[in-house]
Each structure stands twice: as structure tokens, then as C-alpha cells.
Amino acid sequence: MRAVLIEKPGVISVQEAPMPVIEDDEVLIKVMSSGICGTDVHIFHGEYLGSYPIIPGHEFSGIVEKVGKLTKRIQVGDHVAVEPNIACDDCENCLENRQNFCVHWEGVGVSRPGGMAEYVKAPEKAVFSIGSLSFDEGAFCEPLSCVLHGIEQIPLKLGDRVLVLGAGPIGMLLARTAKIRGASTIVQVDKNPSRLAMAKAYAADEVFNDLELLKGQVFDVVIEASGTKYLLENSLHFARSGGSVLFFGVPKNDLLIQLSPFEIFSRSLKIIGTYTSVRNSMQALRLMESHQIDVRPLINPILPLSSFSLGVQSLVEGKEGVMKVMIKPQQ
Structure with a gap:
């Protein structure tokens, strides 16, 4: 073969x-x-x-x-x-x-x-x-299974405001799944214009090509879907006090980043990691069969x-x- x-x-x-x-x-x-x-x-x-x-x-x-x-x-x-x-x-x-x-x-x-x-x-x-x-x-089924497992790790509530960093296929699925789970607003950031256009049609309510344009805004949940140093390090700044940050994107295995322990402590932030999936295949299958996720x-x-x-x-x-x-x- x-x-x-x-x-x-x-x-x-x-x-x-x-x-x-x-x-x-x-x-x-x-x-x-x-x-x-x-x-x-x-x-x-x-x-x-x-x-x-x-x-x-x-x-x-x-x-x-x-x-x-x-x-x-x-x-x-x-x-x-x-x-x-x-x-x-x-x-x-x-x-x-x-x-x-x-x-x-x-x-x-x-x-x-x-x-x-x-x-x-x-x-x-x-x-x-x-x-x-x-x-x-x-x-x-496999990538969607991983997305579902990741979304299940965060305390996403009805009406939450969600920021998704990255608009590749996984970022799109994360945004769509967060919307299905009850997020009121999805904001997505990516440098790629064609991906941003697709994100707006797929699940996002607003899209931006630069994280700096969101300065001053905070979200209940921030999902990092790129695995890049800049977005990983800056993701915490856009979570509200008491909010959650999901590290989903796969970084290089030797990547090191700088985070402020005092910011995490003083703002009671929840940083959550997620790795692959655990028996989520049937969920993924049913969501695609029902056309809730296309x-x-x-x-x-x-x-x-x-x-x-x-x-x-x-x-x-x-x-x-x-x-x-x-x-x-x-x-």
C-alpha cells in the first residue's frame, strides 16, 4: 500500500x-x-x-x-x-x-x-x-471529540461572554460549541482575513485581527486555541476577575511562557488545561448527525x-x- x-x-x-x-x-x-x-x-x-x-x-x-x-x-x-x-x-x-x-x-x-x-x-x-x-x-469525530472534552472542563454558563483566540478549524469548533452550550457573545481573534470572514459566518458575533483592539474588554471565558506564546501570555488579561482561561491550542513541547502568579491570585483566575478526549466520540457523532455542528x-x-x-x-x-x-x- x-x-x-x-x-x-x-x-x-x-x-x-x-x-x-x-x-x-x-x-x-x-x-x-x-x-x-x-x-x-x-x-x-x-x-x-x-x-x-x-x-x-x-x-x-x-x-x-x-x-x-x-x-x-x-x-x-x-x-x-x-x-x-x-x-x-x-x-x-x-x-x-x-x-x-x-x-x-x-x-x-x-x-x-x-x-x-x-x-x-x-x-x-x-x-x-x-x-x-x-x-x-x-x-x-476525533478533533470534535477533543473540543467537546475541552469545553466540558470550563464552567461555561448560559449567557457567558467568550473570547476565542485563533480561528483555525479547532477555534471554529470551539466557538460553535461554546455557542451551543449557551454563550451569549463569541468574539474571535485571528490574523488571517479569510479565517475571520469564515468565523463571522460560522459562530462568532464579532471578529478582530489584533488582540490590542480588545484592550479594556473582559470576558467570562477566554479560550486560547493557537498554542502561540503571545496569545498564551496575554490571554489572562482578557478574563474578568473570577473568570476562566482554557489553554487548548497545542504549543511546541519546549515552549515556556511568562505569567504573573500575583495576577492569577489577586483576580482569582482559573487556568485550565485540556488533553485529547475521554469517551467523547458519540457526542461528536450526534452533534454532527443533528446538524448542530456542520x-x-x-x-x-x-x-x-x-x-x-x-x-x-x-x-x-x-x-x-x-x-x-x-x-x-x-x-
Whole structure:
């Protein structure tokens, strides 16, 4: 089969790879849609978890091609997506429903071969049907799951004013989910004009291209969705006293920032981190099936597997109009 291979940080190719051989409790999936995530970019640059060489891709959907003899729930021909965080279900964290911190964690597309390939395998326990969703929508189950987990960490109340820093696909989903949960006002900030225009149509009530333009305003909840030093360090200044700040964006793994402990103490600010998701896939599926969240406007461009590097480069450069780059391994 053809697969993208990150041989080591900064070195990537599309090459022939062995077909996955499934174990008795696994399924083989013919990958139809696979989204490039910011995490994939970090893995490419050596700025995140990951083992090398690795076939990346943890946001994908496809058709079940083969099932192991011990599988029961998933059938050949099913249209499925995958929860890429593989937990042991037996360590202390797993037993206390913190599977995202599993001591023996494995990640499809991070520590084991992922969905930037024509075929991928996964344990049946991590595979679920996407029902009537398209394959592109199915590939959004994972990022939307992470968004839902993040939103559930903050004390977002009906009528709250929310500031979202960053208007990439994740920032859009965070804004839309906050609106569904009852936020009265969503303000979104990004440097990219095309993203701001889309943000205004998608969920935001107001958009700005410079955080400085908001000086003097405060919000009940601030969501940092970029992972950049400037926005991380300045996010606290825009939370009201007693307000909450969610650090959602994935920063470089060696990034250090400066925050004022006295400001956090004297203003009783809540700083909240969030990491991946915990059993949020069905929520994501239902929100897309009910059309409360429509991810289709966020998909651009659609590329073949051979253009994976081009997709990564377009994200790094922040090209106009680029949102969720969707790879089609079968094209």
C-alpha cells in the first residue's frame, strides 16, 4: 500500500509500505478521508510526542475491509472512524476514567501507524460506526471529540461572554460549541482575513485581527486555541476577575511562557488545561448527525496522499483559505 512516512523530524516521503496484518481483536480499515491536524505538523517538526519512523494521521474514517476472529461489534463494510487514543483499561488512570492519561497509552498516528495511508488497523474497541455521516465528516469525530472534552472542563454558563483566540478549524469548533452550550457573545481573534470572514459566518458575533483592539474588554471565558506564546501570555488579561482561561491550542513541547502568579491570585483566575478526549466520540457523532455542528465548511483543500507535504506546508505558511486539509488516500 501507499503511505506517508515521517522518517524523522523534518524528513517525509510517500512510499510503499507493508499492508497491516490484523490481530484477532483488530479490524482493517480502508482509509477514505484523513485530516491533517496541527499535531501532525508538530510531529513532523519533532515538537510533540511520537516515535519515528511513523505513519501519521489520527483523524480519519473509512470502510472496514477485514475483521479479526474475536471481533463482535464491527462488520466488514461498516463505515467507521477511530478513537486514536488506545488505553490499556487496566491502570489506575484508566480505572478512574482518565484513559487519556493511560500509563500504557498508545496513539494511532503517534506511536503506532496512522491513517495517512491506504489502509490502517486498529483494535475493535477503538472503532465505531459513523452512521450516515460522510467520510469527511467522520474524519472530524476525533478533533470534535477533543473540543467537546475541552469545553466540558470550563464552567461555561448560559449567557457567558467568550473570547476565542485563533480561528483555525479547532477555534471554529470551539466557538460553535461554546455557542451551543449557551454563550451569549463569541468574539474571535485571528490574523488571517479569510479565517475571520469564515468565523463571522460560522459562530462568532464579532471578529478582530489584533488582540490590542480588545484592550479594556473582559470576558467570562477566554479560550486560547493557537498554542502561540503571545496569545498564551496575554490571554489572562482578557478574563474578568473570577473568570476562566482554557489553554487548548497545542504549543511546541519546549515552549515556556511568562505569567504573573500575583495576577492569577489577586483576580482569582482559573487556568485550565485540556488533553485529547475521554469517551467523547458519540457526542461528536450526534452533534454532527443533528446538524448542530456542520464541519463541511471547514474543509479546504482536499488533496491526494501524494500531496501530504504540500498540505503541511500550506498550514505552516497560513495560506489564505486553508482550513482543514483533507487527504484522500484512495485517489
